[in-house]
Amino acid sequence: MKGLHLTPFLIISVLQVCSCIQDVQSENNCSVLSRSGDVEVKFPFRLKDQPDSCGFQGGFELYSQGNFTMLKLPFDHALVVDYIYYRDQVLFVSDPDGCLPRRLLHLNLSASPFTLLNRSYYYSDSYKPINCSSEASPIYFTPVSCLSDLPGHYYLADADWALENLPSCETSTADQFQLSYDGQSLLLVWDVPDCRRCNEDCRLNRTSNKTECMPYPSSYDPDIYASSYKGSHARDVTIGLCAAGFVAIVTIIILLVHKRFSKMKKKKQNLAVERFLKEYKSMKPTRYSYPELKKMTDDFKTILGQGGYGSVFKGKLHNGVPVAVKVLDNPTVSGDEFTNEIAAIGTIHNVNIVRLLGFCVDGSKRALIYEFMPNESLDKYIMEEGERSTKFSWTKLHDIGMGIARGIEYLHQGCEQRILHLDIKPQNILLDQEFNPKISDFGLAKLCSKERSAVSMTAARGTMGYMAPEVFLGSNKTVSHRSDVYSFGMVLMEMVGGRKNTADEGENAAQIYFPEWIYNQLKQGEELGLVTDSVEDAEIAKKLTMVALWCVQWRPADRPSMKVAVQMLEGSLERLPLPPNPFAPQVEKKNMGDTDANDN
Numbered sequence: 001m002k003g004l005h006l007t008p009f010l011i012i013s014v015l016q017v018c019s020c021i022q023d024v025q026s027e028n029n030c031s032v033l034s035r036s037g038d039v040e041v042k043f044p045f046r047l048k049d050q051p052d053s054c055g056f057q058g059g060f061e062l063y064s065q066g067n068f069t070m071l072k073l074p075f076d077h078a079l080v081v082d083y084i085y086y087r088d089q090v091l092f093v094s095d096p097d098g099c100l101p102r103r104l105l106h107l108n109l110s111a112s113p114f115t116l117l118n119r120s121y122y123y124s125d126s127y128k129p130i131n132c133s134s135e136a137s138p139i140y141f142t143p144v145s146c147l148s149d150l151p152g153h154y155y156l157a158d159a160d161w162a163l164e165n166l167p168s169c170e171t172s173t174a175d176q177f178q179l180s181y182d183g184q185s186l187l188l189v190w191d192v193p194d195c196r197r198c199n200e201d202c203r204l205n206r207t208s209n210k211t212e213c214m215p216y217p218s219s220y221d222p223d224i225y226a227s228s229y230k231g232s233h234a235r236d237v238t239i240g241l242c243a244a245g246f247v248a249i250v251t252i253i254i255l256l257v258h259k260r261f262s263k264m265k266k267k268k269q270n271l272a273v274e275r276f277l278k279e280y281k282s283m284k285p286t287r288y289s290y291p292e293l294k295k296m297t298d299d300f301k302t303i304l305g306q307g308g309y310g311s312v313f314k315g316k317l318h319n320g321v322p323v324a325v326k327v328l329d330n331p332t333v334s335g336d337e338f339t340n341e342i343a344a345i346g347t348i349h350n351v352n353i354v355r356l357l358g359f360c361v362d363g364s365k366r367a368l369i370y371e372f373m374p375n376e377s378l379d380k381y382i383m384e385e386g387e388r389s390t391k392f393s394w395t396k397l398h399d400i401g402m403g404i405a406r407g408i409e410y411l412h413q414g415c416e417q418r419i420l421h422l423d424i425k426p427q428n429i430l431l432d433q434e435f436n437p438k439i440s441d442f443g444l445a446k447l448c449s450k451e452r453s454a455v456s457m458t459a460a461r462g463t464m465g466y467m468a469p470e471v472f473l474g475s476n477k478t479v480s481h482r483s484d485v486y487s488f489g490m491v492l493m494e495m496v497g498g499r500k501n502t503a504d505e506g507e508n509a510a511q512i513y514f515p516e517w518i519y520n521q522l523k524q525g526e527e528l529g530l531v532t533d534s535v536e537d538a539e540i541a542k543k544l545t546m547v548a549l550w551c552v553q554w555r556p557a558d559r560p561s562m563k564v565a566v567q568m569l570e571g572s573l574e575r576l577p578l579p580p581n582p583f584a585p586q587v588e589k590k591n592m593g594d595t596d597a598n599d600n
Contacts, residue, residue, distance in 0.1 A: 074110075100179075100183070101147055118178075195211060289360065304376075309443065328368075351436070420448065425465075481561070496548060
């Protein structure tokens with residue numbers, strides 16, 4: 001009879017536990033990969049075939065169409081969801097027809113939970129569509145070919161561009177749009193629900209109808225804490241009642257739940273790994289001990305070079321990958337440079353930036369471990385007994401210049417903080433096995449936010465001959481990203497001329513300053529006197545020269561940003577205007593249209 005009396009209790013207890021498991025299972029099964037596998041869908045978003053509790057009300061529903069994950073906006077066609085950054089609540093979307101600017105002309109977000117991103121963000125720039133009555137130079141704007149069916153000439157312009165410079169152009173919309181570097185994705189943000197405080201995932205509590213963090217909030221919130229506590233307490237009471245009567249049943253349930261949670265935890269970890277690889281692309285450098293360093297370099301057997309900082313040795317990691325090990329001789333003097341180098345490029349992985357693989361801090365021993373560059377530095381190739389080296393063709397010189405420019409542009413725009421290198425010179429441009437350039441030596445670098453146009457410093461940084469005028473002139477020394485532009489222009493000039501820009505002392509002291517001489521040749525329409533084998537080579541040489549002269553303008557505001565310099569190198573010679581005279585600072589000069597104050 002006793003067993004009969006316990007039967008209803010058993011049934012109720014089992015049903016309660018099953019109900020609890022189903023609720024937990026339902027909530028945790030919300031996080032899934034889309035059909036394409038590129039987009040993780042989790043709260044506040046949900047797919048159409050998922051329960052309503054998986055997402056937030058009002059505009060967060062996604063659906064699959066072919067291999068794409070789609071989002072339907074009110075008053076508009078559907079957009080492709082390229083990626084969702086839940087940590088910053090930023091959504092990357094694109095046009096399925098491949099013409100995003102057409103969508104920007106009539107975009108209406110008034111009835112959606114999303115708004116335009118109004119701040120700088122990684123791998124993005126601010127643009128605005130403009131329409132010109134006549135064709136404009138692609139140096140300043142990016143043409144929009146897919147709008148050729150509309151009257152006028154449509155372009156994407158930097159948001160800080162002053163339209164009064166071109167009276168034939170007008171904005172097509174008052175909004176500024178944050179787009180990815182390639183201009184194919186639009187960045188949107190949402191503020192409600194706000195899950196940015198959560199260390200992990202966020203979910204909707206169906207009892208209180210409020211959002212809560214999983215598994216714990218990053219800061220104390222009484223409402224969230226109370227609702228979480230009540231839910232946890234109810235589950236504990238239910239499981240406790242079952243356990244009190246039937247230990248065996250509770251044990252089986254715990255094993256089943258544990259197995260289920262283990263699978264889900266593994267799935268969640270896999271999703272986290274994919275997110276990490278997408279967002280960061282590279283790992284932090286490894287710390288090595290000094291004995292490991294000696295083993296790596298075969299007791300410092302092969303020396304690659306020496307300088308004021310110390311010596312560079314050839315080494316090999318345990319997996320056989322060759323490396324260059326820079327050992328600092330004076331740790332007291334080199335302390336700032338050592339930390340600068342790690343802070344600046346410790347997590348950067350860019351094709352035109354030399355990669356820092358590791359470092360050593362072992363007592364007074366300090367060293368930096370880089371990827372090995374078999375072809376040493378650029379200065380060994382661009383000059384040959386006073387004449388331009390024939391090692392590289394003009395096409396290869398153009399490619400090397402383009403690679404350096406893109407590397408500097410990445411430092412200025414592609415990182416979370418703007419990195420000012422402040423020592424761009426041929427000796428700090430290393431060449432890999434294919435002679436592709438990589439920027440190295442960040443010991444003098446300074447980090448600043450992208451919103452700051454200039455930073456102050458107590459002493460001049462850099463190498464004479466490549467240092468911008470504002471760095472070494474005047475008592476109030478300030479530097480900006482335009483200082484790196486000047487140094488890049490001087491490097492480009494040496495690549496073109498195959499000689500030092502400043503004359504050596506002695507018998508060559510009376511030699512004319514090469515950049516000034518070549519500017520006068522350009523202005524007078526004379527031949528540049530450079531060794532070229534074809535018309536194409538001559539055009540490349542002239543374009544490199546003109547870009548270099550734009551970059552070495554005396555006033556920082558007259559120099560282009562590195563983004564514009566890259567566009568100039570990519571563009572045609574015919575559309576490249578003659579630069580002003582860089583050697584007449586007192587003359588009012590026309591600038592490239594992007595000012596220090598606004599250029600990000």
